[in-house]
Amino acid sequence: MTTHPFLRGIQIFPLLLPFLALLCSCATVDYLPPEQGTSAELQSILAQSLEENLKEIGFDPAGKTVDIQVRALGGHQTPLGLERYVKSLFQEWAVQRGAIVGPGEWRMEVFLPVLGTTATQRNLSYRNVPLYYSERFRASGRLVVIVKDGEGRTAGVWQAGKGGDLADIYLMRIFGPFDVPVGNR
């Protein structure tokens, strides 16, 4: 005896249900600026970017007394926090290389014209079926360091522009996140 096509369709339906439920699922990395503050991931890639840029500075401060000044454009609402953080970073860098930090003969002007992040979302769906979802954070940093001697002459100029990258990938919006540092791909 053959089964009626309508009944056969009904028998298949429960098998399809979990698949359909899976398709309309959703997973979102949610960052709500600025009320909840700069997210942990963004802070992490900004800090990494700064430390990488610092490695590019070719100045040898050993045995010198260096006065460090930092000027930044970035930072949320005010650049004060960013400037203080970078100054502390440079202070430790200089002292570790045998310098004394404070008013003195040498002057180090550190400019941070760019230090910020961008977030890109990618959604690949077919007929409202989400197949791939990714969120990519990219830190852009540009550091300019000008060193002047006791007579105010420029002893050197260094520029660095290393950024950071991090992508979260979800498949079908439920499997994941697979953290992928984009630079390591």
Place this chain on the structure above:
Amino acid sequence: MEKRKKASQTFRGMSILLMILLLATSCATKRYWGPSMGRSADSQSTPADALQKALKSASFEAYKGKSLWIDVYTLTDRTGKESAEERFLRSWMAEKAVSQGSRMARSKAEADILLDVKARVFGVHQTRRDFIPLVYMESTQGVVDLHLAFYERESGKILRTEDLKGEARYLEYYILYMIGPFKSVD
């Protein structure tokens, strides 16, 4: 007769399924609305827990009886000179140092040791997962990554550097959008 009975059973099954589907379209979503509500409780508790974990291994025993001055630097948001995270972190570190026998100096000039704390990370990130209609999850992860540098104030030399890391996760999930929340902390 047999056919009619089967059709009636199918109709009943379909009705139950329809009801489940109707239930499945309901939604339980925890939403945070700022800034009138301030920072959410999850966003406060997870970094605080992460900080406790990070500071578990921190030791100030080497500076017993000495006076300390603590400066904290973070990449967090602020409206003035010092952010909320910096104020909190400075006070917390001071308590930890005092409990291990150090003293807090009244000014930077009076301190024996200067402690610079750079917080590479002090914050949270949140992930929501929606597996309609079965599970809805919201995860808040607090992350703390500190770099400590101890300076001798007199000479300006670095005595010691230390990295401290801690993470805390808070997970809340709902089943069928109706049952829950089930909470887990780690």
